[in-house]
Amino acid sequence: MCAMPTRAAMTVPLLDLKAQYADIRTDIDNAIRSVMESTRFIGGPEVVALEEEIARYSQCAHGIGCASGTDALILALRALNIGPGDEVITSAYSFFASAGTIANVGGTPVFVDIDPRTYNLDPHRLEAAITPRTKAVVAVHLYGQCCDLTAVKAICDKKKLFLIEDAAQAIGAEWEGKRAGSVGEFGCFSFFPSKNLGAAGDGGMIVTNDAELGDKARLLREHGSRPKYYHAIVGTNSRLDALQAALLRVKLRHLDRWSEARARNAALYDSLFEGSRVGRPYHDPRTRHIYNQYVIRIPNRDAMRQALTERGVGTEVYYPVPLHLQKCFSMLGHQVGDMPHSEAAALETLALPIYPELTEEQIRYVAANVLEILEH
Numbered sequence: 001m002c003a004m005p006t007r008a009a010m011t012v013p014l015l016d017l018k019a020q021y022a023d024i025r026t027d028i029d030n031a032i033r034s035v036m037e038s039t040r041f042i043g044g045p046e047v048v049a050l051e052e053e054i055a056r057y058s059q060c061a062h063g064i065g066c067a068s069g070t071d072a073l074i075l076a077l078r079a080l081n082i083g084p085g086d087e088v089i090t091s092a093y094s095f096f097a098s099a100g101t102i103a104n105v106g107g108t109p110v111f112v113d114i115d116p117r118t119y120n121l122d123p124h125r126l127e128a129a130i131t132p133r134t135k136a137v138v139a140v141h142l143y144g145q146c147c148d149l150t151a152v153k154a155i156c157d158k159k160k161l162f163l164i165e166d167a168a169q170a171i172g173a174e175w176e177g178k179r180a181g182s183v184g185e186f187g188c189f190s191f192f193p194s195k196n197l198g199a200a201g202d203g204g205m206i207v208t209n210d211a212e213l214g215d216k217a218r219l220l221r222e223h224g225s226r227p228k229y230y231h232a233i234v235g236t237n238s239r240l241d242a243l244q245a246a247l248l249r250v251k252l253r254h255l256d257r258w259s260e261a262r263a264r265n266a267a268l269y270d271s272l273f274e275g276s277r278v279g280r281p282y283h284d285p286r287t288r289h290i291y292n293q294y295v296i297r298i299p300n301r302d303a304m305r306q307a308l309t310e311r312g313v314g315t316e317v318y319y320p321v322p323l324h325l326q327k328c329f330s331m332l333g334h335q336v337g338d339m340p341h342s343e344a345a346a347l348e349t350l351a352l353p354i355y356p357e358l359t360e361e362q363i364r365y366v367a368a369n370v371l372e373i374l375e376h
Ligand SMILES: Cc1ncc(COP(=O)(O)O)c(C=O)c1O
Pocket: 068, 069, 070, 071, 094, 095, 097, 098, 140, 166, 168, 169, 189, 190, 191, 192, 202, 203, 204
């Protein structure tokens, strides 16, 4: 790749939430006004309704709103009594929260390398990482595609380990018809604004089919208080507020349409990159992929990113440092070379704009520039 003249004929941001707001503005504004007028800001009917709707959408019996996807993972781990001395296995290549939450409850993250095609935890490597101290697996559904839940669940059942699905990026994704979050003891969602279902701020939700575990998570999210001011266990304050819930309920009605538009955009990119040196995302035919991200693999990734920026195309590197090589986990003693697929993904991948409102012209512009930059 050599330097080429800058030519930004068009601007294509990585994400354009203004386009989404313009599409549903009246309903969003009405929902927000209605909460303001009700003054029910904590709990109340909007939160309860969203919990029921997300649970149903995710083929689960219970939904527990909370303050973020990070808190959803922490509350799930705590509800399963995971703490000091316990090991929890997760993928070496994910957003930091997948592992940081394990450390936050006092547990030890144990990393497993990914399947290089899907970027999800490779179930073939899972058993070798299990020790007598292993208590759970946090299985991440990265970029909107479920990991091999059949294989992971079978190993968890055989070894009597809890399964927490980190479905922060995968609401509505499916593994062989089963919705993300419905297979493990808990599924954890994030409503970070860039997710397919994004709030106007932070938010998260836990789903489960186990009434007892759901109740424990619910108790933990409100200081373990039941009845009010009586605390049998120590919890925290991690509530989803009513303004976010009301807005998310409006957006939930559009979620399938948006996820389908993302999949259509992905199919167009796929066809435009066919036969080129661009590594396209692998779509496992056993999954419903919701394309929270469209991630390509290319040589000279950083130079490609720079050249795309100059041509008006927004991109992102998810994630430049795999989890086992993060400084804060140096006590685990990992070295470069321990998780080769995660390390290669960290060096070679680049997320392109995939949001639902992209026009065909914008997608063609992005793809043409990727191909042209690659040729030089
Ligand atoms: C895989 C994964 N896990 C957990 C989280 C944490 O979610 P939040 O940012 O809502 O705390 C995220 C959010 O980006 C994520 O992508």
